[in-house]
Amino acid sequence: MPAPSTTLSARYGLAPVYPCDTAGDLYLFEHSTPTTGTFAWGEAYQIGAGWQGRVLAGPSGYMFSITTGGELRLLHFNGAYWDLFNGNEYAVLGQGWSHTAASTRYRISVDEDGVLYTLDTSGNLKAHYYNFATKQWAVQGALLDTGLTQYNAIIATSRGVVYARTTAGTVFRYYIDWWTTATATWVRPTTQVTTGWQNLKNFSSPGGEVFYAVNSSNGNLLWYSYNPVTKAWKSASGKIIGSGWNSEQDVVVQSNACSRFPWATACQSTGPKDGGAVITRLNQVKKN
Numbered sequence: 001m002p003a004p005s006t007t008l009s010a011r012y013g014l015a016p017v018y019p020c021d022t023a024g025d026l027y028l029f030e031h032s033t034p035t036t037g038t039f040a041w042g043e044a045y046q047i048g049a050g051w052q053g054r055v056l057a058g059p060s061g062y063m064f065s066i067t068t069g070g071e072l073r074l075l076h077f078n079g080a081y082w083d084l085f086n087g088n089e090y091a092v093l094g095q096g097w098s099h100t101a102a103s104t105r106y107r108i109s110v111d112e113d114g115v116l117y118t119l120d121t122s123g124n125l126k127a128h129y130y131n132f133a134t135k136q137w138a139v140q141g142a143l144l145d146t147g148l149t150q151y152n153a154i155i156a157t158s159r160g161v162v163y164a165r166t167t168a169g170t171v172f173r174y175y176i177d178w179w180t181t182a183t184a185t186w187v188r189p190t191t192q193v194t195t196g197w198q199n200l201k202n203f204s205s206p207g208g209e210v211f212y213a214v215n216s217s218n219g220n221l222l223w224y225s226y227n228p229v230t231k232a233w234k235s236a237s238g239k240i241i242g243s244g245w246n247s248e249q250d251v252v253v254q255s256n257a258c259s260r261f262p263w264a265t266a267c268q269s270t271g272p273k274d275g276g277a278v279i280t281r282l283n284q285v286k287k288n
Contacts, residue, residue, distance in 0.1 A: 003179045004158060004260040006229040008208045010034045011266070014042060015206040015257035018063070020250040024052040028077075034206050034258050037223035037239040047077060053100045055249070057204065058114045059256035059267040062132060065090065066108075072097040074130065078269065093130060093137070106153035109162070112207040112256040113278045114267055115139075117156045123149035125162070125174070127282050133271025138279045142286035144186055145174065157205035158228070158260060160184075160281065169198025173226075176281055184281035193226065194236060202251040208258035212251065213238070219246030228260070 015034035020026045026049070030042035056064040065073040073090040076083040085091035099108040099118070107119045116128040124146050129139040144162075151164040151172075160176030171194045178184035200213040200222070211224040221242030225234040245251060256267055265274045272278065 002262070004209075004228050006227055006260075008035050008210065008225065008227075008258055008260055009263070010206075010258050011263055012257070016057070016061075016254040017212065018047075018055065018057050018250075018252050018254075019245065019248045020051050020055045020252075021247065022249045024050050024249075026051045026055065031241065031253075033241075034210060034223075034253075035208075035225075037210075037225060037235065037241055039241050041242070048082070052249075054105050054108070055252055056108065056110050056116075057252035057254050058110045059112060059207075059254065060269040061254070062114060062269075064093075064110065064116070066097045066099050068100050070096050070098050070100075074132075076269070091135070103152075106165075106201070106203060109154050109156035109203070109205075110255045111156035111161065111205075112159050112259060112261075112266070113272060114255065115156065115160070115278065115282070117144075117154055117162050119148060119151060119154045119164070121149075123147045123151075125154070125164075127286070129275075129278055129282060131272060131275045131279075132267070133275060138275065139282045139286075141288070142282045143288040144285060145188065146287070153203060155203040155205055155211060156255075157209050157211065158207055159278075161209060161228075163193070163211075165197050165200075165203075167198070168195075169200075170195045171197050173228075175228075176285055178277075178281040178284075184284040186285040193231075194233065196237075202245070202248060204252040205255065206253040206257035207255055208260045210258050212241075212253050214245045214248070214251055216246065219244050221245045221251070 017029040032040040054066040127142040153165040172189040202214040222238035
């Protein structure tokens with residue numbers, strides 16, 4: 001498998017952005033320029049209600065909802081309506097997912113493949129992978145790193161890449177290297193990748209190491225893009241792509257709308273193309 005490319009692409013030329021307001025109403029906004037970050041939007045419409053708790057967007061229309069009681073649910077929006085799981089609009093994947101409080105809601109995130117990452121208050125970073133095709137948990141609680149108590153937020157993005165933010169707003173990049181050698185390795189950062197993120201909230205990524213976040217001071221929706229090959233930001237301070245986003249409970253983006261990897265191996269609405277490879281590399285780097 002090749003390493004990530006310096007070229008960023010958007011599979012459908014847009015990124016589905018899902019704002020959820022405090023009443024639990026969920027909307028779909030189409031951001032037209034996810035690879036360049038301009039103030040350009042397409043259609044916008046409501047697609048759900050009753051989403052109190054925590055909303056997470058996965059790949060290819062898959063959505064995770066965490067209720068205020070800690071129930072983790074999986075849903076799939078096919079572009080027109082919600083698909084059914086045994087007659088219901090959602091499937092229950094587990095209990096005890098306490099990521100709805102202000103202190104924990106940014107300690108969970110989803111990458112391009114649909115892998116869920118969690119960072120507990122003890123500093124344990126774990127990976128959880130539900131295979132959409134087999135409808136089973138393939139990896140649960142894979143311990144990737146420990147002692148990460150300096151961080152209060154994580155943002156998963158490209159395959160196996162997790163950014164972590166300190167309380168002071170400094171950001172570090174962790175990742176799984178699964179292309180250099182036959183065995184995947186977990187790479188810890190030796191230096192920061194950026195600073196000044198302390199006032200940002202509602203982090204999410206459409207993949208490809210692109211980030212959307214809301215400036216809590218003024219409600220602007222910001223776009224960032226990091227090139228892992230050149231190790232440079234396209235806009236270090238973020239581009240303003242929207243305004244008036246301060247009152248949203250969550251703002252999340254389809255996690256595989258963008259990528260730096262070949263689209264032939266990307267997760268699709270029918271499930272992952274290389275789910276076995278995802279499982280293999282998570283099992284190779286886990287500490288438990």
